[in-house]
Amino acid sequence: MKPLVSLNWNAPRIRMKNKKIGIIGGGMMGLTLALRLAERGNRVTVLEAGPSLGGLASPWQLDDIVWDRFYHVISLSDLALRGILEEIGVADSIRWVETKAGFYSGGKFYSMSNAVEFLRFPPLSLIEKFRLGTTIFFGSKIRDGKRLESIPVETWLRKWSGQGTYEKIWRPLLKAKLGAAYERVSAFFIWAYIRRMYQARQSGLKKEMFGYVPGGYARIITAFEQRLRQLNVECRTSCAVQNIGKTGEHIEVTHANHDVETFDRVILTVPSPVIPKLCPELSTEELDGYRACEYLGVVCSSILLRRNLGPYYVTNITDEWVPLTGVINFSTILPPEEISGRFLVYLPKYVLASDDEAFAESDDAIRERLLGVLERMYPDFNRTDVVAFQTARARNVMALPTLNYSEQIPPAKTSIPGVFVVNSAQITKGVLNINETIEVALDALGCLLEE
Ligand SMILES: Cc1cc2nc3c(=O)[nH]c(=O)nc-3n(C[C@H](O)[C@H](O)[C@H](O)COP(=O)(O)OP(=O)(O)OC[C@H]3O[C@@H](n4cnc5c(N)ncnc54)[C@H](O)[C@@H]3O)c2cc1C
Numbered sequence: 001m002k003p004l005v006s007l008n009w010n011a012p013r014i015r016m017k018n019k020k021i022g023i024i025g026g027g028m029m030g031l032t033l034a035l036r037l038a039e040r041g042n043r044v045t046v047l048e049a050g051p052s053l054g055g056l057a058s059p060w061q062l063d064d065i066v067w068d069r070f071y072h073v074i075s076l077s078d079l080a081l082r083g084i085l086e087e088i089g090v091a092d093s094i095r096w097v098e099t100k101a102g103f104y105s106g107g108k109f110y111s112m113s114n115a116v117e118f119l120r121f122p123p124l125s126l127i128e129k130f131r132l133g134t135t136i137f138f139g140s141k142i143r144d145g146k147r148l149e150s151i152p153v154e155t156w157l158r159k160w161s162g163q164g165t166y167e168k169i170w171r172p173l174l175k176a177k178l179g180a181a182y183e184r185v186s187a188f189f190i191w192a193y194i195r196r197m198y199q200a201r202q203s204g205l206k207k208e209m210f211g212y213v214p215g216g217y218a219r220i221i222t223a224f225e226q227r228l229r230q231l232n233v234e235c236r237t238s239c240a241v242q243n244i245g246k247t248g249e250h251i252e253v254t255h256a257n258h259d260v261e262t263f264d265r266v267i268l269t270v271p272s273p274v275i276p277k278l279c280p281e282l283s284t285e286e287l288d289g290y291r292a293c294e295y296l297g298v299v300c301s302s303i304l305l306r307r308n309l310g311p312y313y314v315t316n317i318t319d320e321w322v323p324l325t326g327v328i329n330f331s332t333i334l335p336p337e338e339i340s341g342r343f344l345v346y347l348p349k350y351v352l353a354s355d356d357e358a359f360a361e362s363d364d365a366i367r368e369r370l371l372g373v374l375e376r377m378y379p380d381f382n383r384t385d386v387v388a389f390q391t392a393r394a395r396n397v398m399a400l401p402t403l404n405y406s407e408q409i410p411p412a413k414t415s416i417p418g419v420f421v422v423n424s425a426q427i428t429k430g431v432l433n434i435n436e437t438i439e440v441a442l443d444a445l446g447c448l449l450e451e
Contacts, residue, residue: 016449017041022253022261024241024278025269027055028434029424031224032084032441033267033448038231040449045263046233047253049240053225056394057434059218063304063388065339068217070300070392071328071346073210073313077199078435080442085213088223094211097333099200101208102312104319104327104377105168109310113208123318128165135160139191140198146428148187149404156187172318176325178296181352181400189401192431210313212333244268244279244419251418267420267448271295271396273353275421282414289410293425294402295353297395298325299361301370304342304387305331309378322373325350342387347374353395366391398432399425412444420448 019042023030026048038044052058060069074081074094085091100113105123112118121129135157142148148156157170170190174182178189200208213219225235243254250262268275272293276282282290308331315327324347331343347370351358361369367389374381399405406428412420422444427436 016451018043019264020262021045022047022251022263022266023269024244024253024266025055025423026050026053026235026237027269027437028057029269029422029437029441030055030267031221031228032438033269033422033444034228034233034235035084035087035224035231036442036445037448038228038233044228044231044233046228046235047239047241047255048235048237049256051238052221053235053237054217054221056397057217058221059216060390060392062302062344062390063340063342065304065342065344066216066218067302067330067334067339067344069302070298070348070394071330072217072434073212073333075196075200075433075435076209076211077196078433080438081435084224084438085220088220088227090213090220090223093213095214096209096211099208099210099313099332100311102310102315104315104317104322107319109312109315111312112316123168124165128162128168131160131162132165132169135165136194136198139194142191142195145188145191145195146406148191149401149406151187152403153182153185153187153190157190169318172320173316175320176317176322177350178400179351179355181294181296184294184400184402186401186403186405188405189431192401192429196431196433208313210333214338216334241278244416245281246416246418251416263418265418265420265448267422269423271423272399272421272425273396279414279416279419281416282419286410286415289408290421292408294400295396295425296350296398296400297353297355297359297393298348298350298397299358299366299391299393300346300348301366301389301391303345303347303389304339305345306342306385306387307380307382308336308343309345309374309381322377323349323369324373327377350397353397359393359395363391399427412447420444422448 017040021037021042021044023034023046026046030046034044034046056070057072059066082091103110103112110121158166240256241253242256244266245252251266252260252262254260272290275290276287309329313332317326328346336343371383409426412422424432424437426440430436
């Protein structure tokens, strides 16, 4: 069958084959690389530290349902991801759903899903709304955000949206998303964010559409693993790598249990801050580069409810007392019938990876604190409706797009011949998402396949 969507496969003609390749990390990046390298006749092994494949996209059990640990939706414009989903046989089952976006501002909820609602949005004056609208519209029309990398996000937003809109909308949103780190981030971040939101509105009516695969990423990862098995890729889970070094012609990989094995090539897909620990033989410049890459992490609670929490998929929050990046009502996408009649909600809070205190808070303390927040935000919310509450934490999620970020990324080819780094810190065309992750993997193939 002819592919529905074109694949961003732009590597040069096949040069390298029948090599023994080790891929460290079994997230979507590692699986995509494994697929393409195995298809080209290489013997690929994926080594994943976690108990299952999928990384940030892996599922977990919440009461009697299995769903993604972190919320994941597919955008209409995610062509690289949709191409992979087609290859592994799940693209036909994607369900596309029209969603609404809301704002929580001054203790009230506002729908912000179309132009009329936008014009009615009370927190802003007419002129402030006009300036916000033009910032979003013109921002979405900038095709290449590279030149915005040299401008602090605050400078750019104050210039285009004005002081009032910046103080009332942008600054609280930036703080909710990035904490105090927003001061170090470039305008590229907000451009990439606006663009992704805009791309979700590609349908003729300019309605926001997102997709999911019934069964969630659990189903996607299982289908991916099956396809890899057909290509004789070995995927090993609970297999943490401890050290990677060169011995003669080969690359030696030492596992946490001290087993040692050799490969012709090793590709690390792990977050940048982890790389110096795994690969101490890299040059000082490379090690410093990876250490300097500042990451955001996330503490994200999933709640199963007996009742719906409201009509918005994303509720953006401008009230600074709310300790959340947003409220993600996933049941506006995933019908309760598919998960035992429950309503699934995520409560994410992005924090700096170095914020030990945020990662140390116990599950019980988080539950108590956040249920109190929901009671204050949603007058109808009642904790007797909570069926399950579970908190997931990930320290290294997204590299902060600081000023001139793309110029500071070490290249995929390292100073150790045969050792490569291809990770999501190399995303320079958009915000972190699986489509961008896959595009980085596909773009790196040319370099990985060089003899
Ligand atoms: C809260 C949240 C919401 C998101 N929402 C969306 C969304 O709606 N849509 C979307 O497209 N994307 C979304 N994303 C982004 C998406 O999850 C990522 O883009 C993608 O999963 C990154 O894949 P990766 O393989 O690069 O990294 P990871 O998934 O982090 O994979 C890296 C892997 O390396 C493994 N590893 C680390 N150290 C070792 C070691 N020493 N030895 C062996 N293995 C090791 C880790 O266990 C991990 O599995 C979201 C992410 C989060 C956190």
